[in-house]
Amino acid sequence: MTALQALPRTGISAAEIAGGRRRRTARRRLVVGILAALIVVAFVVSLCVGQTTYTPGDVLGVILGRDIDGASFTVGRLRLPRATLAVIAGLCFGIGGVTFQTMLRNPLASPDIIGISAGASAAAAFAIITLGLGATQVSIFAIVAGLGIALLVYGLSFKDGVVGTRLILIGIGIAAMLDSLTAYVLSKAAQWDLQEASRWLTGSLNGTRWSEVVPVVIALAVLAPVLLTQSRNLSASQLGDDAASALGVRVEHTRIIVIIAAVGLIAFATAAAGPIAFVAFLSGPIAARIVGPGASLLIPSALVGSLLVVTADFLGQYAFGVRYPVGVITGVLGAPYLVYLIVRTNRSGGSL
Amino acid sequence: MTTAHTLHAQNLTVGYGTRTVVQDLDLRVPMGGISVIVGANACGKSTLLRAMSRLLAPRGGQVILDGRAVHQTPAKELARTLGLLPQSPTAPEGITVADLVGRGRHPHQGLFSRWTPADDQAVADALTATETAALADRPVDELSGGQRQRVWIAMALAQQTDILLLDEPTTFLDVSHQLEVLDLLTDLNRSRGTTIVIVLHDLNLAARYADHLIALTDGQVHALGTPAEVLTEETIRAVFGLDSRVVVDPTSNKPLMLPLGRHHTTVER
Ligand SMILES: Nc1ncnc2c1ncn2[C@@H]1O[C@H](COP(=O)(O)OP(=O)(O)OP(=O)(O)O)[C@@H](O)[C@H]1O
Numbered sequence A: 001m002t003a004l005q006a007l008p009r010t011g012i013s014a015a016e017i018a019g020g021r022r023r024r025t026a027r028r029r030l031v032v033g034i035l036a037a038l039i040v041v042a043f044v045v046s047l048c049v050g051q052t053t054y055t056p057g058d059v060l061g062v063i064l065g066r067d068i069d070g071a072s073f074t075v076g077r078l079r080l081p082r083a084t085l086a087v088i089a090g091l092c093f094g095i096g097g098v099t100f101q102t103m104l105r106n107p108l109a110s111p112d113i114i115g116i117s118a119g120a121s122a123a124a125a126f127a128i129i130t131l132g133l134g135a136t137q138v139s140i141f142a143i144v145a146g147l148g149i150a151l152l153v154y155g156l157s158f159k160d161g162v163v164g165t166r167l168i169l170i171g172i173g174i175a176a177m178l179d180s181l182t183a184y185v186l187s188k189a190a191q192w193d194l195q196e197a198s199r200w201l202t203g204s205l206n207g208t209r210w211s212e213v214v215p216v217v218i219a220l221a222v223l224a225p226v227l228l229t230q231s232r233n234l235s236a237s238q239l240g241d242d243a244a245s246a247l248g249v250r251v252e253h254t255r256i257i258v259i260i261a262a263v264g265l266i267a268f269a270t271a272a273a274g275p276i277a278f279v280a281f282l283s284g285p286i287a288a289r290i291v292g293p294g295a296s297l298l299i300p301s302a303l304v305g306s307l308l309v310v311t312a313d314f315l316g317q318y319a320f321g322v323r324y325p326v327g328v329i330t331g332v333l334g335a336p337y338l339v340y341l342i343v344r345t346n347r348s349g350g351s352l
Numbered sequence B: 001m002t003t004a005h006t007l008h009a010q011n012l013t014v015g016y017g018t019r020t021v022v023q024d025l026d027l028r029v030p031m032g033g034i035s036v037i038v039g040a041n042a043c044g045k046s047t048l049l050r051a052m053s054r055l056l057a058p059r060g061g062q063v064i065l066d067g068r069a070v071h072q073t074p075a076k077e078l079a080r081t082l083g084l085l086p087q088s089p090t091a092p093e094g095i096t097v098a099d100l101v102g103r104g105r106h107p108h109q110g111l112f113s114r115w116t117p118a119d120d121q122a123v124a125d126a127l128t129a130t131e132t133a134a135l136a137d138r139p140v141d142e143l144s145g146g147q148r149q150r151v152w153i154a155m156a157l158a159q160q161t162d163i164l165l166l167d168e169p170t171t172f173l174d175v176s177h178q179l180e181v182l183d184l185l186t187d188l189n190r191s192r193g194t195t196i197v198i199v200l201h202d203l204n205l206a207a208r209y210a211d212h213l214i215a216l217t218d219g220q221v222h223a224l225g226t227p228a229e230v231l232t233e234e235t236i237r238a239v240f241g242l243d244s245r246v247v248v249d250p251t252s253n254k255p256l257m258l259p260l261g262r263h264h265t266t267v268e269r
């Protein structure tokens, strides 16, 4: 390879480029560090604080397997699986959401808007309530439905290439249909249970058991690294298919890997916690605001998602006197942002 | 050395869906110089560039770079030798100039490999060469059309390929910025020996800057040669269906095409 002989003009040095890049990396690291620390704090608080409050020492004892009167049950059997699922599901929603938003170059194109979460949720509700299946089968049902819906939405919006707005509108329609399917499944349930209903319609962590948490942890451990290996390809494909291919990205290949991994994460998390409203949709844009443009958002967005779910679940349980499921809280946060985005798209002359 | 490469389309047939755009095209791209492709709208110029850089799979025939079919070459490996600046790339929202130009380093980086001093140097050189260094920290969406175009060229330069294909790099630019971009590409060709292939619509600029002029009609090479050989009244009539006079440009000694419309013409058509 020939090195470019710097032409004698007003220029910039490699050191300056490196400096700017280092500043951005430092900012991203700082954000990631702070978010991770906040998640740890929120996690510990939600283990300690509740109807009865335990010291962090007691909580640590329970985690290490010591038998502590009262705490072993409340913390070990109730709070710990619940808080763990909150952290893990939040990571899944956050990273899955931003992946879709980046790939389709549109913040509205997140899996909870375009029907993928709704599909996974309807399938999971059907598998549990109508068929009475266990956690693993439920996850399989959810992921197959999630991938099926992704394919369906993509297929229906394909006409000389996929146009973002068409895909989003079709996705919103399909999501509405799937939500009514979920409501139908719930209405046919033998014993009508409000907890169960709120889980499949807005997402809830009530009564989380370890058997529901484990598949999500495994999914995250397997699929998140797959997404991270695609991080650079994903950034390059933001330049458009032609420019990305010219940079050596195998665009179709990247798209398939990324869709399967992201849908998988969303589906596993949804099978356990329901489609926690708007977390996938909100995490990416929030992360983008904090990290600044240009950097990969996968990890920051995962952390934002996690922090959102843990915090919202804690607030839902204790902040209002009445216990609200987590999805109600995140829904209240997300809905105004959705309206804002649609208004902005209209103003900027978008075809939505 | 860039002249050590060969790039050759053999019997190339390419199309979209059911329609064929380029049919049985043969083209040996001259190495080491600047080649300019001209032709009417929709004659297949962009399609040809896309096929040459592995973006479109051929229906028939093949494109051979250094003795190897580009569709059998791993994408990243190809992208270290052959670059393409497409007709309408999109900049991610909010991205800064330095970041966008940095994306040009993609084929030189592994999955997780760290950013190297060579990457920084390539970005700095590309910004300097395109005179966009002062814009390094500005968001791309806030630039003028001409500045933006130079930033995209900087991204292609940061890729440091020996062969660079550019699809209409001068659209949106005023005449002086068009010249500036073409001068810049000429500098690049003269200083690094980069082989440059440009699609241009302005025949007179094409004649002035091309070492080799390639005229396409209906997905076929109609003529290839020096500007003086290709830019003739007959060729222009065959390729564009346009009557014209060709004279010698006193400022460059290259052919200069004067189009004859139905109005305002004092010579006989
Ligand atoms: N993605 C696509 N899908 C289907 N047809 C396409 C596609 N891209 C181009 N075409 C068609 O292929 C033909 C050649 O297009 P191409 O873009 O190669 O023309 P061009 O010579 O670059 O034209 P222009 O000067 O307008 O850029 C046109 O008829 C066009 O409609």
Ligand SMILES: [Mg+2]
Pocket (backbone or CB within 6 Å): B045, B046, B047, B087, B167
């Ligand atoms: Mg074109």
